[in-house]
Amino acid sequence: MEEKRHVAVVDFGSQYAQLIVRRVRELGFFAKLYPLEEFAAMGEPGAIILSGGPKSTSEPDAPDIDFERLQSYGVPVLGVCYGMQLLNIKFGGSVEASDRREYGPAMLVPAEATGLYEGISHESQVWMSHSDTVQDLPDGAEVIARNQHGTAVSLKWGERFFGIQFHPEVTHSHEGLRILHNFLLQADGLQEFRIEDFKREMLEGIRRDVGDRQVVCGVSGGVDSTVLAVLLHEAGVKMRAIFVDHGLLRKDEGDEVRNNFHRMGVEIETVEAADLFLGKLAGVDDPEKKREIIGNLFIDVFWDSVGDAELLAQGTLYPDVIESASNASSKASKIKTHHNRVDRILELQAQGKVLEPLSELFKDEVRALGMSLGIPHDIVHRHPFPGPGLAVRCPGAIEAKKLEIIRESDAIFISRLKDHNWYDKVWQAYAALVPVKTVGVKGDERSYEWAVSLRAVVSEDAMTADWVELPYAILRETSHRILNEVPGVNRVLYDVSTKPPASIEWE
Numbered sequence: 001m002e003e004k005r006h007v008a009v010v011d012f013g014s015q016y017a018q019l020i021v022r023r024v025r026e027l028g029f030f031a032k033l034y035p036l037e038e039f040a041a042m043g044e045p046g047a048i049i050l051s052g053g054p055k056s057t058s059e060p061d062a063p064d065i066d067f068e069r070l071q072s073y074g075v076p077v078l079g080v081c082y083g084m085q086l087l088n089i090k091f092g093g094s095v096e097a098s099d100r101r102e103y104g105p106a107m108l109v110p111a112e113a114t115g116l117y118e119g120i121s122h123e124s125q126v127w128m129s130h131s132d133t134v135q136d137l138p139d140g141a142e143v144i145a146r147n148q149h150g151t152a153v154s155l156k157w158g159e160r161f162f163g164i165q166f167h168p169e170v171t172h173s174h175e176g177l178r179i180l181h182n183f184l185l186q187a188d189g190l191q192e193f194r195i196e197d198f199k200r201e202m203l204e205g206i207r208r209d210v211g212d213r214q215v216v217c218g219v220s221g222g223v224d225s226t227v228l229a230v231l232l233h234e235a236g237v238k239m240r241a242i243f244v245d246h247g248l249l250r251k252d253e254g255d256e257v258r259n260n261f262h263r264m265g266v267e268i269e270t271v272e273a274a275d276l277f278l279g280k281l282a283g284v285d286d287p288e289k290k291r292e293i294i295g296n297l298f299i300d301v302f303w304d305s306v307g308d309a310e311l312l313a314q315g316t317l318y319p320d321v322i323e324s325a326s327n328a329s330s331k332a333s334k335i336k337t338h339h340n341r342v343d344r345i346l347e348l349q350a351q352g353k354v355l356e357p358l359s360e361l362f363k364d365e366v367r368a369l370g371m372s373l374g375i376p377h378d379i380v381h382r383h384p385f386p387g388p389g390l391a392v393r394c395p396g397a398i399e400a401k402k403l404e405i406i407r408e409s410d411a412i413f414i415s416r417l418k419d420h421n422w423y424d425k426v427w428q429a430y431a432a433l434v435p436v437k438t439v440g441v442k443g444d445e446r447s448y449e450w451a452v453s454l455r456a457v458v459s460e461d462a463m464t465a466d467w468v469e470l471p472y473a474i475l476r477e478t479s480h481r482i483l484n485e486v487p488g489v490n491r492v493l494y495d496v497s498t499k500p501p502a503s504i505e506w507e
């Protein structure tokens with residue numbers, strides 16, 4: 001999408017920077033995240049938000065900003081947390097460094113219910129996560145809100161520059177969205193964010209980029225690749241959609257995927273490669289090694305079946321782009337290798353053979369796009385499923401017997417969630433095998449069998465996740481059925497771990 005009069009969010013390394021972008025889009029305006037290094041190339045933003053960050057402004061290598069350039073944009077600027085402290089220094093004030101962290105709720109008391117705080121309660125809960133605080137204010141600075149102890153937590157410098165110590169983007173800041181909206185109202189002619197406009201631009205972009213070349217895309221049945229394939233189909237370009245069955249799919253998944261595409265009028269080709277994948281994975285128990293084997297083999301198998309197609313389309317989303325950009329500038333540590341970012345793809349990318357039409361969208365925006373393309377609700381709202389499939393739900397070496405246990409247990413769990421109307425309330429749910437044998441009793445016999453762990457989480461774009469308080473009746477029914485119907489299992493557990501520190505998948 002064009003970048004005229006958009007909201008530019010400058011990333012100082014905050015874990016919440018992406019969330020600011022999402023919130024601005026939720027408010028109906030187009031926003032983009034920029035690493036600090038790209039600050040000079042933001043086009044013509046209509047408003048600028050400086051994110052928080054993990055550093056203290058007093059540290060020698062604290063990230064800095066070209067203040068003259070920032071002023072030269074001539075648009076409203078909001079500094080959040082670190083962003084506010086930096087602005088205060090730039091305007092000639094000071095910041096007090098501290099190693100004591102304030103983390104959690106605080107009360108916001110606006111000086112006046114105008115401007116940033118138009119319509120905001122006299123006392124409103126906000127979320128704090130900072131160590132340093134502003135100390136001396138420069139001439140002309142104004143305190144526009146304090147906390148319950150009278151400490152300044154929001155400043156205004158002149159007419160266009162605002163600062164807030166708290167995080168408006170997290171839901172714990174009860175009126176945060178309204179405060180962000182009030183800030184955006186200070187800007188003129190901001191570009192609106194509408195999925196229909198995006199769709200039109202994407203279709204035009206695809207037709208332009210592809211021309212009469214042959215484009216190939218991989219489909220997995222997941223939301224992203226399905227939306228991508230339907231988008232390419234809608235654009236009317238020459239395309240082939242390839243579905244690789246790597247033998248790590250859920251129960252009956254292959255047939256379901258084929259039926260779904262058939263319903264939507266898109267023809268797909270299936271490559272049966274289960275034996276190949278399971279053969280290469282035999283005896284491999286290291287999680288990263290397993291991912292690497294699957295990722296590379298996937299590309300090989302896929303590319304073999306591609307033949308002489310000239311372009312590869314991928315369903316890469318905005319968070320993947322941001323994550324790999326920040327990995328590149330080493331602000332975030334590598335947690336897992338996501339399979340669409342392995343070296344082979346990077347090589348293709350360098351040759352200009354990769355098309356990523358969804359790369360400006362967040363997951364919920366892809367869902368909205370899917371709906372506007374007429375993709376049925378059950379497909380658009382399908383839970384995410386990882387590229388490496390059941391491999392990441394089968395810790396240790398993969399064996400056919402273990403996969404069978406996962407498939408059967410998972411099918412029971414998901415069917416219980418659907419029957420009790422919990423599937424749509426949960427962001428992602430699945431069964432994993434715990435590769436530990438424990439003692440039990442079955443009939444009159446001693447048993448020595450595996451355990452199965454159930455996981456159901458809610459999340460926003462998978463960055464963080466919380467486990468779901470499912471009704472005991474569902475857990476009881478699921479456990480009862482797994483213990484009775486799935487051979488080889490004598491114990492069922494429910495995973496009550498948040499992310500962080502756990503991840504959503506087991507590997």
Ligand code: XMP
Nearest residue numbers: 337338339384385386387388462503504505
């Ligand atoms: P984690 O386990 O990292 O998972 O908390 C976050 C989300 O990402 C999915 N996931 C993947 N998706 N390729 C994918 O396409 C992968 O390699 C991969 N690994 C994890 C996971 O299911 C969850 O939704």
